[in-house]
Amino acid sequence: MGNSLFDEFPDISSKHWKQQIQFDLKGADYNETLIWNSNEGIAVKPFYHADEFKTLPPVSGSRATQWQISQSIFVADVDKSNKKAHKLLNRGVERLAFILPSKEVAIDRLLKDIDLASIPVDLYMQFLDADFVKQLTNHSKTKLNIHTDIIGNLARTGNWFSTLKEDHKQFEAIVTHTNSYSIDATLYQNAGTTMVQQLAYALAHANEYLNHLDTVITSEAKQTFKVSFQVSVGSNYFFEIAKLRALRQLWHTLASAYDVNTDCNIMAIPSKRNKTLYDYNTNMLRTTTECMSAVLGGANSISNLAYDAIYHKSNAFGERIARNQLLILKHESYFDKVDNPADGAYYIETLTDELAQKALALFKDIEAQGGFLKQLKEGTIQRKISESAAREQEQFNNGELTLLGTNKHPNPKDRMKDELELYPFVKTNPRKTLIAPIIERRLAEATEQKRLSNE
Template identity: 70%
Template sequence: MSKPLFDDFSEVSSKAWKQLIQFDLKGADYNEKLIWTADEGIHVKPFYHADDYKNPPKVSDTKATQWQICQTIFVADVEKSNLKAVNAIARGAECIKFILPSENVIVKDLLANINLTHVQVVFECQFLSAAFIDQFAFTSNLANIHIDTDIIGNLGKTGNWFKNLKADHIEMEAIVKNTNAFTVHLDHYQNAGANMVQQLAYALAHANEYLNYFDAVLSDKEKQTIKVSFNVAVGSNYFFEIAKLRALREVWATLADAYGFNTACDIFATPTKRNKTLYDYNTNMLRTTTECMSAILGGANRISNLPYDAIYHKDNEFGERIARNQLLVLKHESYFDKVNNPADGAYYIESLTQQLAEKALELFKDIEANGGFLHQLKEGIIQKKIKESAVKEQVQFDEGELILLGTNKHPNPDDKMKHELELYPFVKKNPIKTLLEPIIERRLAETVEQKRLEDE
């Protein structure tokens, strides 16, 4: 063809589109009928146009062609966990995340027959020990090993330091200097009910506490070697979640650059637990599929899917295999690894990304102006704000505005679950003395499910 196809069509401005829409509304108010406001305070328009941008949106540096399928394994028995990891790798996993409840684990045995040249391994330690790092002396492939260290995340989740503020920071400093990495968990904020602006702002303020500390103890050269990983929980608001991950990279780059740290960030994503249900549990697979899609398109580096029965069954081969296969289908049959930055240039997503980033930075600056993240955690301000957001979302669910199919819409009255419970699927009450109020994760469907279990 001598000329491009689209030259045969004249351009239509955003003003012309709006005029046509206004005509079709027959006098109804355009803003009232077609523009809605998300919980994050973002106004969503019925259409987006190139006219909204003075300059074309920037090309992002995400590498969606390189996202990895991760298998998460809780280590109760080293030998069994190693066999499970080797089996998962043989069946398509490209990364393994071990959750370690204690440091009484022989790492060399846990990593037996795992090729660290090709497989990344993440250790999420439920303890704090710089001496634990000595166990990795047996291998030279440390580039593919990441120690998930987040003392502030532990403080927010449990209400206590591992030891105390000073001792925890000294221990973490030793770990970071040995591994050149640390982690920021914002998944906990999402699972507790924080909205997306809060998640991003709290992640920034959370990370800023670390940057303030390490800015004083690391050289400029050392700062550039630090690799920061963000653990993110992804919800079912499809396009917003894509934008959330993109915005996270933007706001982190802004903050890290101000301190002279490496601006690249590593994103580890997993589906949220907040919208998962006990009844009609197969719908959880639909939810996790779209949530994993959002994570991929948003630029996550590694994704660990949540088994459909994770909230009420112990770890089991079937649930884990289905969860892994969902990711395998997305990668190898749906071709979600063929384009590096698939969300770039979509005006709606670009607009959401920009607005989320701006609102998150605004909230972050407010937190810093009022004492910083640790201060606001101690005063209970962060917990209060998350509770307010969670209550708002809970009301939406209770009134049927926010729908979980099979739970608050079209429930199956014949569905029985009382004899299926291997794990307690609700918030556990364990009264202990804490330094501050912990941030509690809670699912939306818990009250409804407890009532249904009582009635069985």
């Protein structure tokens, strides 16, 4: 029994596989028939082989057995938010994310009776106040995570919270106090960028902070410095797995250059870009595969998107379905049994390497042109995103990119006009901004607006 069952079979090289495939094609061109090119400029082959690697990829550091189910709560009422948090913890949620609209939030009441020693809590502040953060020192030995991203706010709104100087002053004080910061990279995916752009922009975004903080953070603090990336995940299953793996590799490379902690926290959420108003139940299928990609890609925590999030206010049923999707993946589908399930898959390893290399090249180009913040101010980043989004939109309009129930197999009997509790399209709010904001836009918006007008 010590002999391998496959010893009697000869090794087959990638060259032999390709020859057999070409023979089976009976004259059809191999490249035109079986190789397709992604928007990232990656030529995807029909098969991948071990002999295409000079050395086999190392084991990754991802820990899929440790991924956590998260859910966000917008804090409009402190006591109601606390009550909701306890309900969620009793229903399978393992990590809480509170969105704080102002500094008037009573944190002690918000976190009342929550075991902060075992339950990680993320606080996303929609304001900037270093004094508010310092008041949280009572929870310094707990799993309380403060998320601050001033450049992310600039990119999303077109303005600083206050001014460039004041924002950086407040940001520096917060980071010195918490020894952490976060990057909101969800904006780039939801606005229509390619995965290479998402990775490069997230890295360049993070680098702006590292440049600013390099002389502020002590050498001792750098070793425990914590960086979090919030990432949107789309439906290109294997590419999305590779994207998250590439992000870890890229951060490791960048952090090593600054001698800071090379580990990072990745918080994933399904993309809004491909979600639809009509045939909305297909959104559940999309978010399921997107959450699967997030797990296999090595996300630390996942917060699912409700199937009706684009047109309904937050509601118990939609949130329950979204939460149950994650519970099924974790407890019934064995998605928490293997630490690094994507390791060794030649296709995924190749995609990871190609995405990382292309993103690193784009990152270097951004830095050579003055950095991410400079290109934001000049409008270069916005222009590049608009070009990528327009190309993807054209693919959707032409049927090359399919959203079932919307541009393929639509149900003409669907009626949604009376279901809208939220405005599901891009809102126009003319105002003065320092830079052109990056706008999130769904692929199906124009199609849906036309259908609504015809109901």
